[in-house]
Amino acid sequence: xxxxxxxxxxxxxxxxxxxxxxxxxxxxxxxxxxxxxxxxxxxxxxxxxxxxxxxxxxxxxxxxxxxxxxxxxxxxxxxxxxxxxxxxxxxxxxxxxxxxxxxxxxxxxxxxxxxxxxxxxxxxxxxxxxxxxxxxxxxxxxxxxxxxxxxxxxxxxxxxxxxxxxxxxxxxxxxxxxxxxxxxxxxxxxxxxxxxxxxxxxxxxxxxxxxxxxxxxxxxxxxxxxxxxxxxxxxxxxxxxxxxxxxxxxxxxxxxxxxxxxxxxxxxxxxxxxxxxxxxxxxxxxxxxxxxxxxxxxxxxxxxxxxxxxxxxxxxxxxxxxxxxxxxxxxxxxxxxxxxxxxxxxxxxxxxxxxxxxxxxxxxxxxxxxxxxxxxxxxxxxxxxxxxxxxxxxxxxxxxxxxxxxxxxxxxxxxxxxxxxxxxxxxxxxxxxxxxxxxxxxxxxxxxxxx
Numbered sequence: 001x002x003x004x005x006x007x008x009x010x011x012x013x014x015x016x017x018x019x020x021x022x023x024x025x026x027x028x029x030x031x032x033x034x035x036x037x038x039x040x041x042x043x044x045x046x047x048x049x050x051x052x053x054x055x056x057x058x059x060x061x062x063x064x065x066x067x068x069x070x071x072x073x074x075x076x077x078x079x080x081x082x083x084x085x086x087x088x089x090x091x092x093x094x095x096x097x098x099x100x101x102x103x104x105x106x107x108x109x110x111x112x113x114x115x116x117x118x119x120x121x122x123x124x125x126x127x128x129x130x131x132x133x134x135x136x137x138x139x140x141x142x143x144x145x146x147x148x149x150x151x152x153x154x155x156x157x158x159x160x161x162x163x164x165x166x167x168x169x170x171x172x173x174x175x176x177x178x179x180x181x182x183x184x185x186x187x188x189x190x191x192x193x194x195x196x197x198x199x200x201x202x203x204x205x206x207x208x209x210x211x212x213x214x215x216x217x218x219x220x221x222x223x224x225x226x227x228x229x230x231x232x233x234x235x236x237x238x239x240x241x242x243x244x245x246x247x248x249x250x251x252x253x254x255x256x257x258x259x260x261x262x263x264x265x266x267x268x269x270x271x272x273x274x275x276x277x278x279x280x281x282x283x284x285x286x287x288x289x290x291x292x293x294x295x296x297x298x299x300x301x302x303x304x305x306x307x308x309x310x311x312x313x314x315x316x317x318x319x320x321x322x323x324x325x326x327x328x329x330x331x332x333x334x335x336x337x338x339x340x341x342x343x344x345x346x347x348x349x350x351x352x353x354x355x356x357x358x359x360x361x362x363x364x365x366x367x368x369x370x371x372x373x374x375x376x377x378x379x380x381x382x383x384x385x386x387x388x389x390x391x392x393x394x395x396x397x398x399x400x401x402x403x404x405x406x407x408x409x410x411x412x413x414x415x416x417x418x419x420x421x422x423x424x425x426x427x428x429x430x431x432x433x434x435x436x437x438x439x440x441x442x443x444x445x446x447x448x449x450x451x
Contacts, residue, residue: 001104003084003096009107010083013119014387028110029121029154035109039128040155044285045073045139046276047152049184050163050197052332053269054142056261057163059303060273061140062091065280067289067297073136075127075152077120077144080305080326080440081450087127089136091302093450102130117151120144124151138285143187153187159279160188161195163272165203166331181206191216193279197272198222218282220275225250228271230259247271251278252288258299262307265335270298304451305439307339313430313446318421320428322446326436328360330368333433337372340431344374353377354429355420358395359413359438361388366395369434376405377431378423382416384437413441 033040046061048054055076065072072090079085084099094102106125110117117125124141131139141157143150165181181203188194188210194217196207204221211217220226228247233256243259245267259270280286289297305326313322323343327333344354355378360366370379379399381392392409399407406423410416420430432442443450 001100001107003100006100006103006107007083010119010122013122025116025118026121026149026151028115028117029125029151031113032106032110032115032117032121032125033128033154035113035115036106036125036129039125039132042137043073043128043131043139043155043157044137044280044283045141045157046159046161046280047141047143047150047155047157047187048161048163048276049143049150049187050161051166051180051184051329052327052335053163053197053265053272055326056266056303056306057161057269057273057276058140058142059091059261059301060270060298061161061276062088063297063301064274064277064289064294065138065140065286066090067294068277068281068286069289070138070286071134071136073127073131073134073139075124075139075141077123077142077152078436079450080436081444083123085450086123087130089134094130098130099126102126102133105129120151124155128155138280143184149183150187158189158191158283159193159195159276159285161197161272161276162199162207163197163269165199165207166329177202178206182210185210188214188217190214193218193283194220195226195272195275195279196221198268218279220250220279222268222272222275226271226275228267230264230267243267245270247274249275249278251282254291254294256295258295260299260301261303263336263339302451304443304448305436307336308439309343310446310448315417315421315445318418318424319426320421320424320430322417322430322432322442323354324432324439324442326439327369327433328364328435330365330371333369334372336433340373340433343431344377344429352425352428354431355380355424357382357413357416357420357430357432357438357442358434359384359392359416360390360395360434361386362390364390366390366398370399370404373431373433375403378406378408378420379404380408380410380416380420380423382410382413382438384413384435384441386435386437389435389437413438414445417442417445 141152
């Protein structure tokens, strides 16, 4: 089995989900791990759940854990361009050959013992197998949707992190903050150490109810046991001002931590990640990092597709700037909108607004997602290669009464980017937003390597 075989098999699983058998397939994952000789049993680390901010929090956490001298495996979800992005060591994706080898071991076991699992289960088991082969004992895992049914939960991470809760995936998790919170916090097991990010009162109450049903848990909550402050300071590298964050946890005070990812929301994500690192220190999984080494590692944190600016983007005969962000729900777009507008204001061309390229999954609140962005910006609606993608014409019909500016449709990401380039003009700004699949396809069209 080569790497392309893996990609094709996973695409087939994503596109042909047998929903009546979903629960059974999820229940097969523990059996598959047993058939593989329990590759997860050597792992320690954290599982990150929440509505928004999981990927950035995991990226910060990998940097923080690496500062201790330990090798840190990580499992981002979803991937942007290639499945191998879902397995990383010290932030670097595995090679195609490494991914194919680990995946083949998992797939053979699933076939041999007749244990069909969901694609998320294959991702989790493949990561565990690779980490066992590579001698990686610490992992930072990101849950996909929910928490109690997240495949990564089966890997036994005893530090659970909740970044924040919002209304998303309501068809699967429930249509209230309380229901969604319960679905995510159910990932916590007896004896875990829990780090809670900033939650709305309804979500905080629901989280408290779930945690009250567990025994032996330790809980650190943002704005109570964990606090942070952020400030702007003169940059030491000649590239302008830098953001520094002070984080206080029950274990330590960390001062002057650099936050290289743009947006005020990233200060919170950094603080949550550092608190989770301290929780791992409390558990004895890692030793405490030296302050300067921690600052150096955090300063090098990068996370593609989240307010990622491609300043010298080229699409055939068009050249300009492309801003990529995988905000997938209204609260996510509202969070990043100020940074998007800031980039637009820096464009210096008042008569030529940025052009939005947008795609979303079916059942998403398209009008709510676009509402935080200026309504006069031209909009190109498109579809990705995902079977769950909403039809551009249908999205346009839903937006018709909303009073937006020019609104066009394009059949795929490539044609949408080219249409946006025509509207933006030479040197203009294109903003790609709405789904991580769209961001990944756009990165591929821009010849950016998986990362």
